[in-house]
Amino acid sequence: MSPASRYSDPESPDPEESSGSATRRDFLGGLLTLTASGLVFCGMGVAFAAPVATSRARGSARLNVRDHGAKGDGIADDTSSFQEAIDALPKDGGTVYVPAGAYLIDPTRSVKLRSRMYLSMATGARLLAKANAEPRAYVLLAKEVEEVEISGGRIIGDRDSHLGTTGEWGHGIRIQGCSAVTVRNIHISRCWGDGISAGGIKNPGEPNRPGRDYLFEKVVCTENRRQGLTIGSSRGVRVRNCEFSDTGGIPPGAGIDIEPDTDIARDVVIENCLVRGNRGPGISLYKRAAEVTVRNCTIERNRGDGILAVTAIDCVFTGNIIRENGLGGIFLRTGSRNIRVSGNRLKGNDRGRGGKRQVRIAEDSAAVHIEPDNVIE
Secondary structure, three states, X not given: OOOHHHOOOOOOOOHHHHHOOOOEEEEOOOOOOOOOOOEOOOXXXXXXXXXXXXOOOOOOEEEEHHHHOOOOEEEEEOHHHHHHHHHOOOOOOEEEEEOOEEEEEOOOOOEEOOOOEEEEEOOOEEEEEOOOOOOEEXXXXXXXXXXXXXXXXXXXXXXXXXXXXXXXXXXXEEEEOOEEEEEEEEEEEOOOOEEEEEEOEOOOOOOOEOEEEEEEEEEEEEOOOOEEEEEOOEXXXXXXXXXXXOOOOOOOOEEEEEOOOOOOEEEEEEEOOEEEOOOOOOEEEEEEEEEEEEEOOEEEOOOOEEEEEEEXXXXXXXXXXXXXXXOEEEEEEOOOEEXXXXXXXXXXXXXXXXXXXXXXXXXXXXXXXXXXXXXXX
16 A cells, blocks of 8 residues: 555645645636646536446345344354355355344454345444454455345444554455445444455456446445545446545545556546545545546545545546545646546635645646636635
8 A cells, every 4th residue: 555655644744835846736716727738628528437237136045144143242253154144045146134233243254245145234233343453354355256235234343442553454345356246325434444445356377357347325434444435446336425434544544545556447436425524535546547537526624635636547527516625625646637627616625725726737637627617615
């Protein structure tokens, strides 16, 4: 993972400001009037991709974790009972139901999901991460499977009881090299790492396998230590009507971080989301991100930039409310190109510095289209 210096603390001196460097331009109120080479202020047609289907294929079998020995008392380790219920599904899959209760899960073993299954949790179901010292552990793990759905209940991480001091990968849900996965109507909090990490997989001697067709809908990820949601190597990710808030403890500390370690994340739509109070940026596109649309979101009171795009390509930021973020509203840098910024409302960003940095564009970014319908309040 990138070092802490990736994102400047808003209370620390800005190296660009202190050095007098001309490596960025400021969008100062009203309409942008720059006419520098590489910046185009005109319309850019955008065809948004068709939405991902919410229905996943699976069989009709329905099993209950209680029938496989799960206690749900918050004391007994229920990991094996969950796994037994999942493994008992027939070949064509089905539903594993989790009634209300507090289920202690060992993240070092993980509940491993299988193809063509639905993990359906009652509103009162809570998966509690068992305290451990491992730097890398997941409550739920979906690895190289397809047609999976997870919904309902809560996952509560071991951030407050973690036995080690190293690592940043203690995730609530890890989705790796899968296709056709839906996560919806779930609350994930207090994880040692991310609420959710979703991407591809690179097995030794094999080409990278990106994740495909991921849908996150009505998910709340809050008070997690590293990220609310990480999106890695992938194709076709949709994030709708979600909240990512109060992330922080180890960098990057973003609400949403699109940051593949290998390959790229392509065709990502983030819409109608609340991204609030994160210690790093609200939404980060940190290299290897292409065809990302952020629209109709409220991005507010994050300590970093509202939207930070580093080497982002073919992206659209439209119709968002971006306000009171510590470093700035939108920052495009390090070779970002073909970016459209339209219909956004920006207010009170760059707190403590006079509000001069609502939209910043580095000199090495190109073909940035700033539409006249953006409003600076």
